[in-house]
Amino acid sequence: MLNVGFYFVMYSCSGWCCRAHLQLDLPTRPVRHEPLCCVGSLTVMMLPAALAVLLTIFSLIETKEKDFYTFKVVNIRGKLVSLEKYRGSVSLVVNVASECGFTEEHYKDLQQLQRDFGPYHFNVLAFPCNQFGQQEPGSDKEIDSFVRRVYGVSFPLFSKIAVVGTGANNVYKYLVESSENEPDWNFWKYLVDVNGKVLNAWGPKVSVKEIRPKIAEMVRQIIIKKKEEL
Incomplete structure (x- = not known):
């Protein structure tokens, strides 16, 4: 078994990023790695949720009762x-x-x-x-x-x-x-x-x-x- 540690960073089009550290115990025999595009796919999947939160916040600001x-x-x-x-x-x-x-x-x-x-x-x-x-x-x-x-x-x-x-x-x-x-x-x-x-x-x-x-x-x-x- 081979012990490996590394960092990865995700960026979205809105400018935020996420960094994480992984510590893996890998077998010595060759393994099939997931393509890097999965990271991008994950980011894309998260965008609708982030946009929904922002729209909710803006809506609350706009609807604040005036006097x-x-x-x-x-x-x-x-x-x-x-x-x-x-x-x-x-x-x-x-x-x-x-x-x-x-x-x-x-x-x-x-x-x-x-x-x-x-x-x-x-x-x-x-x-x-x-x-x-x-x-x-x-x-x-x-x-x-x-x-x-x-x-x-x-x-x-x-x-x-x-x-x-x-x-x-x-x-x-x-x-x-x-x-x-x-x-x-x-x-x-x-x-x-x-x-x-x-x-x-x-x-x-x-x-x-x-x-x-x-x-x-x-x-x-x-x-x-x-x-x-x-």
Whole structure:
């Protein structure tokens, strides 16, 4: 008997390899060896299984449930930011405009909401939009300067976007699909809970004061829960 040890390596077209060490006791008389093509055949046989695993992984990634806070947007100063920072808070998402008949009332009341509830896990999130009546014609810098100077806005503002149509921002596509309410004018308001789910939507004719009690109750529930967790 002859004792023989050797290594072999298998490569697949995807680039991975497998190396193994074999220790065999071989008879001294000649034996018939399997052709090397068997190694290649084994690799080919393993490819479907490997591809199936990869497809399953990609499928799980793609089907991960989205919510409002999973998106990234550009803020009014041109920086890409994640909405994840607002998770755990109630958000009122509004498409705003500087030259609309609803501008003054809404901006004043939105700022009051931010002032009253901002310290308690609430934010107004404003997205300028020029699609309705061309009433937000200015640049991001001009919009930011105007609302801070005239209305003392302290809530987060984001870069001007489209909220309807084929060019609509993905954030608004999500809001519309989730609420089944598409904005048809400025100052549509979407109420988003702490988990990023859209609870309700109101058009510009519904005042901020009318929905204030709903927001106040949601904020109150957050405060109670936070105290219980202490």
